[in-house]
Amino acid sequence: MKAIIQDEYGAPDEVLELREIDAPVVNDDQVLVRVHAAGLHAGDCFTVRGAPFPVRMVTGLLKPKYGVPGYDVAGRVEEVGCNVKRFQPGDEVFGACTGTCAEYVCATEDELAHKPAKLTLEEAAVIPTSALAALHALRDVGKVWSGQKVLINGASGGVGTFAVQIARSFGAEVTGVCSTRNVDSVYSIGADHVIDYTRDDFTQAGQHYDLIFDNVENRALTDCRRALAPDGTLILNSGSGAQGFRFLVRLLKPLVLSPFLRQNLRRYISVPNHADLVVLKEVSGTLIPRIF
Numbered sequence: 001m002k003a004i005i006q007d008e009y010g011a012p013d014e015v016l017e018l019r020e021i022d023a024p025v026v027n028d029d030q031v032l033v034r035v036h037a038a039g040l041h042a043g044d045c046f047t048v049r050g051a052p053f054p055v056r057m058v059t060g061l062l063k064p065k066y067g068v069p070g071y072d073v074a075g076r077v078e079e080v081g082c083n084v085k086r087f088q089p090g091d092e093v094f095g096a097c098t099g100t101c102a103e104y105v106c107a108t109e110d111e112l113a114h115k116p117a118k119l120t121l122e123e124a125a126v127i128p129t130s131a132l133a134a135l136h137a138l139r140d141v142g143k144v145w146s147g148q149k150v151l152i153n154g155a156s157g158g159v160g161t162f163a164v165q166i167a168r169s170f171g172a173e174v175t176g177v178c179s180t181r182n183v184d185s186v187y188s189i190g191a192d193h194v195i196d197y198t199r200d201d202f203t204q205a206g207q208h209y210d211l212i213f214d215n216v217e218n219r220a221l222t223d224c225r226r227a228l229a230p231d232g233t234l235i236l237n238s239g240s241g242a243q244g245f246r247f248l249v250r251l252l253k254p255l256v257l258s259p260f261l262r263q264n265l266r267r268y269i270s271v272p273n274h275a276d277l278v279v280l281k282e283v284s285g286t287l288i289p290r291i292f
């Protein structure tokens with residue numbers, strides 16, 4: 001089969017190659033998917049580059065251990081292992097697993113769900129990682145409820161566009177932060193208010209939000225806390241932009257401080273799973289996937 005291969009970490013145009021390799025073989029618990037579309041998101045850039053360095057704890061310390069990049073997929077089931085119960089050959093599926101930038105990929109049952117009927121395979125392929133990250137942040141970490149004032153920093157990105165729509169579906173009053181060229185698009189997916197970060201600074205506007213979901217982390221912690229209600233929750237979801245020791249400080253400082261504050265400062269890791277892919281499938285009629 002044809003696959004994108006990466007033997008070392010580096011810039012995508014330098015380390016990614018299209019090559020012919022053996023197709024994967026399913027074990028008893030796996031599903032072989034013929035890939036129709038592989039969605040790419042910010043996390044794929046980190047894993048291809050192997051930076052920031054801590055991502056290598058998962059992807060391989062000195063060189064990439066998976067070889068084929070890509071996590072998000074939509075396609076058709078080609079073959080199933082003998083223990084697989086939910087899927088059969090011919091089913092259209094979407095999900096998140098390792099090595100999706102290839103003609104075929106093996107996934108476990110828990111990493112997949114049936115594709116939402118209303119979406120194309122291309123649209124379904126951009127949902128898993130980004131929409132699950134938004135769902136897990138807002139539903140599980142932020143426990144957002146109707147009437148809350150929620151601010152999404154990075155509202156025009158992969159995670160942010162789903163976060164705006166999911167927060168609105170929970171009944172929150174949503175403010176999105178993005179650049180000028182994306183203001184209309186963030187309104188169009190349901191934001192009540194949009195702040196253009198090239199003109200205004202949400203941390204200086206005197207507003208206080210019950211929940212801030214920060215997908216950019218380009219502001220000092222004290223700035224973000226100024227825009228947070230006294231008992232509000234700040235969910236930090238990037239950590240990028242800093243390197244080495246500064247990266248670790250940025251990652252850990254909010255978690256160390258949080259127990260001593262009324263405000264709740266949180267980080268989280270979104271782990272894709274079948275049950276939540278089904279949740280997304282069920283709300284897919286109201287979610288607009290944006291393909292950039």
Ligand SMILES: NC(=O)c1ccc[n+]([C@@H]2O[C@H](COP(=O)([O-])OP(=O)(O)OC[C@H]3O[C@@H](n4cnc5c(N)ncnc54)[C@H](OP(=O)(O)O)[C@@H]3O)[C@@H](O)[C@H]2O)c1
Pocket residue numbers: 041042043129130133153154155156157158159160177178179180182197215216218237238239240268269270271
């Ligand atoms: N916790 C988890 O398990 C998990 C899971 C998935 C992703 N993530 C993380 O989530 C983060 C966001 O991912 P993504 O896929 O949404 O990235 P993305 O698609 O690249 O989006 C980046 C966003 O940042 C905005 N932005 C850039 N500069 C900004 C500024 N100065 N002020 C405000 N906004 C600015 C962009 O807005 P404009 O384009 O309008 O400038 C865009 O909305 C990444 O760090 C990723 O690693 C975490």
